[in-house]
Amino acid sequence: HLSVHEAGKSDCGVKSNIKSIPGVMTIRGCAYAGSKGVVWGPIKDMIHISHGPVGCGQYSWGSRRNYYVGTTGIDTFVTLQFTSDFQEKDIVFGGDKKVTKLIDELQELFPLNRGITIQSECPIGLIGDDIEAVSREKSKEYGGKTIVPVRCEGFRGVSQSLGHHIANDAVRDWIFDKSAPEVSSKFEPTPYDVAIIGDYNIGGDAWSSRILLEEMGLRVIAQWSGDGSLAELEATPKAKLNILHCYRSMN
Numbered sequence: 001h002l003s004v005h006e007a008g009k010s011d012c013g014v015k016s017n018i019k020s021i022p023g024v025m026t027i028r029g030c031a032y033a034g035s036k037g038v039v040w041g042p043i044k045d046m047i048h049i050s051h052g053p054v055g056c057g058q059y060s061w062g063s064r065r066n067y068y069v070g071t072t073g074i075d076t077f078v079t080l081q082f083t084s085d086f087q088e089k090d091i092v093f094g095g096d097k098k099v100t101k102l103i104d105e106l107q108e109l110f111p112l113n114r115g116i117t118i119q120s121e122c123p124i125g126l127i128g129d130d131i132e133a134v135s136r137e138k139s140k141e142y143g144g145k146t147i148v149p150v151r152c153e154g155f156r157g158v159s160q161s162l163g164h165h166i167a168n169d170a171v172r173d174w175i176f177d178k179s180a181p182e183v184s185s186k187f188e189p190t191p192y193d194v195a196i197i198g199d200y201n202i203g204g205d206a207w208s209s210r211i212l213l214e215e216m217g218l219r220v221i222a223q224w225s226g227d228g229s230l231a232e233l234e235a236t237p238k239a240k241l242n243i244l245h246c247y248r249s250m251n
Contacts, residue, residue: 030154033060034163036119038249039171040150042066042200042225043233044076045114047106050083051099051131052121056154057083067204068227075112082106086123095129103138103147114230115146117170125153135174146230148174161248168251175233187238192218195239198246201226209245224250 005012029037032050037060040048050057061081070076084090084098103116116138118131131149139147150170152163194213199206206226213220221239222232236242244250 029160029163031152031157031160031163031166032056032119032121032154034157034160034249035150035152035167035170036060036163038160038164038200039167039225040117040119040148042068042078043228043230044068044070044078045229046117046146047077047080047082047110047113047115048117048119049099049102049106050081050121051086051095051118051129052084052123053086054083056121057081065202066226067201067207073110077110077113086121091123091127094127095124096131096134099129099131100134100138103134107142115148117148117150119150120153122154125151125155146175146178164249165251171233172251175230176237187235189238189240190219191240193221193239194218194241194243195222195224195232195236196220197224197242197244198248198250199223199226200249206245209243213243 003012003014036048036050040046041060050060058081066078068076068078072079082102084095084102086095086098090098099118106113106116118135120129120131124131131151135147135149139145148170150167152166156166157163196206196209196213199209201207201223206223210220210223222228222236224233224236
């Protein structure tokens with residue numbers, strides 16, 4: 001905003017830090033944008049569903065260049081966009097069945113995906129879709145597959161920063177606390193294990209940090225979340241040290 005400040009008045013009328021109105025596009029991000037764009041979206045071997053109307057998914061799809069190594073559509077899915085494409089009838093009757101069907105289709109089309117997240121957009125919270133129940137049901141159906149519900153509806157935060165924290169809480173509750181014993185048994189620790197937290201590899205910067213750390217003799221066992229994987233998320237609690245790049249994006 002630009003405004004003229006008049007002598008004698010306490011301020012010039014410009015307001016900031018005011019909560020966004022759901023459904024009204026603003027220049028700032030929202031909780032959904034923070035979760036999908038910064039924390040979950042760059043995790044390359046998982047599929048991240050934009051659960052809601054197509055606009056949010058489209059808007060967040062090509063906005064960041066999260067670099068990664070892999071074969072797109074085979075073992076990496078960062079630049080692909082998956083949406084439940086909510087319509088008016090879904091607002092009325094609910095979207096649980098739709099996202100259930102979508103998970104089945106994704107399993108058929110991309111069987112090598114390591115896990116799925118459900119990134120909820122505004123209508124999901126407003127109508128009360130039970131994405132947690134869907135996640136548990138489909139996880140059980142697919143032999144304990146990692147399926148994570150993320151309550152990152154845009155109206156929850158005045159900016160995208162809260163979305164980062166919501167996403168991190170989902171990692172804690174649905175990844176760390178549910179890691180199977182066989183995952184831990186496969187991991188062989190060393191005294192030099194570190195994790196790089198808070199870098200979504202927007203232009204390859206996480207790779208640069210990793211190279212420097214490894215040349216020092218450290219072993220980077222996880223990157224959060226640029227060029228990261230589900231296995232790295234699961235290994236993170238085993239690190240001897242977490243190295244935090246951006247506090248605003250990771251807890």
